[in-house]
Amino acid sequence: MQVVAIMLVRNEDRFLRRAAMNILGFCDRILIADHQSQDATPEICEELARTSPKFEVYRIRDPRESHEMLVPLANTKTWVFGVDGDEIYDPAGLARVRARLAAGEWDKWWVVFGNVLNCDALDETARTASGWLAPPCRSMTKLYNFAAVERLDPATKHRLHGKNNVFNPGWHPVESRWELYKEVAWADSEFRALHTCWMPRSSRDENTSRRNVTESLGLRNRLRAAFARMLGRKSESDYKAEKYRRGERVTLDAEAFLK
Numbered sequence: 001m002q003v004v005a006i007m008l009v010r011n012e013d014r015f016l017r018r019a020a021m022n023i024l025g026f027c028d029r030i031l032i033a034d035h036q037s038q039d040a041t042p043e044i045c046e047e048l049a050r051t052s053p054k055f056e057v058y059r060i061r062d063p064r065e066s067h068e069m070l071v072p073l074a075n076t077k078t079w080v081f082g083v084d085g086d087e088i089y090d091p092a093g094l095a096r097v098r099a100r101l102a103a104g105e106w107d108k109w110w111v112v113f114g115n116v117l118n119c120d121a122l123d124e125t126a127r128t129a130s131g132w133l134a135p136p137c138r139s140m141t142k143l144y145n146f147a148a149v150e151r152l153d154p155a156t157k158h159r160l161h162g163k164n165n166v167f168n169p170g171w172h173p174v175e176s177r178w179e180l181y182k183e184v185a186w187a188d189s190e191f192r193a194l195h196t197c198w199m200p201r202s203s204r205d206e207n208t209s210r211r212n213v214t215e216s217l218g219l220r221n222r223l224r225a226a227f228a229r230m231l232g233r234k235s236e237s238d239y240k241a242e243k244y245r246r247g248e249r250v251t252l253d254a255e256a257f258l259k
Contacts, residue, residue, distance in 0.1 A: 001102055004073060005030040005081040006159050008066040011202035012085025013040035019088050020048050020055070022257065026094035027081060032057045033066040033159075039202045041085075063158035070159055074149045075168070082142030082160045086196040090256045093190040100190075110148040110167075110176035113139035114191030115184065117252060118244040120198035129194050129254040136247040139181045141193060148176060186252065194257050197244055 005027045009016060020030065032045050032055060045057040060066065070080060079101055083089070100106060116139050119131035134140075142160050148171040153162025167173065180191060 001077050001079070002028040003079045003081055003098065003101065004028060004070075005083050006066060006070060007032045007083050007085065008035065008063060008159055009033065009037065009041055009045075009085040010035040011037045011039045011041055011204055013037075013044055013203050014199070014201055015088060015196055016041060016044050016085045017048070018258075019083060019085055021051075022089045022091045023081065023083055023094065024052060024054060025091055026089075026098050027054060030055050031066075031069050033060045033063075033069065034058065035060050035063055035066075039204045041202070064156070066159035067152070067156040067162070070146075071152055073146045074151050076146055078146040080142075080144045080146050080160065082144070086199070086201045087141075088194040088196065088257050090190075090192050091259070092256060093192055096190045106178070107145065107147070108176070109178040110145055110171055110173065112141070112143045112145075112178045112191065113181055114141040114143070114193065115181040115186050115189040116140060116193050116195050117186070117250075118198060119194050119196045120249075121251075122194065122196060122199065122254065124258060127253065127255045127258055128251050129257070130249065130251040131195075131198060132245050132247055132249055133186060134244075135182055137245070138243040139179065140195060140244075141181075141191065143191070194254060195244070197240055 003026060005023055007020065007030065009032060020032070023030065032048070034041060034045050034057065042059070048055045049057045058065070058069070073080060106112060116134040116137065117129055117131050118134065118137055119129045121130040123129070144160060148167055150166045150168050153164040155164065156162035165173065181189070186192060
């Protein structure tokens with residue numbers, strides 16, 4: 001059993017270092033696909049590569065290349081961990097998850113969704129984080145059991161978003177999903193992350209949030225973004241507003257994530 005992380009990043013210099021280092025102990029390999037970043041992200045990626053041989057840094061021209069990196073892992077005993085540059089995981093919790101994966105406790109699942117706090121504030125002095133919890137928000141964690149798939153969808157635009165993967169017998173793309181975050185409270189969760197989606201991810205960002213990769217692909221989405229810029233509007237994500245701002249805003253202890 002191995003755990004391989006895939007980080008698709010573009011202008012992520014605010015949180016990338018911590019996001020990567022917090023998953024280092026959990027993973028056997030960490031693939032960082034840097035999609036033409038123009039801030040300090042490339043320098044941080046090179047720094048990470050010098051820190052540990054687990055980090056493998058690739059400069060890519062198209063998000064699809066992040067999918068192609070995963071194709072050889074299909075139908076192997078590999079857990080693929082998709083991590084964005086704005087996702088800060090609990091490393092001690094991941095250590096316990098790693099032990100459970102090694103013991104085969106989660107082998108029956110194709111994908112596992114953990115607990116999330118969608119943050120609009122992170123106070124490193126007070127060691128607190130504020131935002132909206134999943135649940136009731138949607139979880140966006142990405143931990144996939146590649147033993148479930150015979151081969152990946154060849155038409156996938158970027159990593160872990162294929163809708164037409166070919167599954168091995170006994171597996172199902174919906175029935176083999178485990179929404180763990182709906183069963184475990186935040187304080188008791190081992191698989192949990194701070195999702196700083198309501199905070200700038202780059203020193204170049206003016207907005208508090210940015211559109212997902214899927215919201216940026218396609219002519220229609222690009223035209224909408226261009227029209228918003230012409231009108232002087234912020235290019236914030238409609239998807240994030242719908243999925244990641246539900247329920248009551250809370251402030252929680254974030255010490256476990258900031259060590």
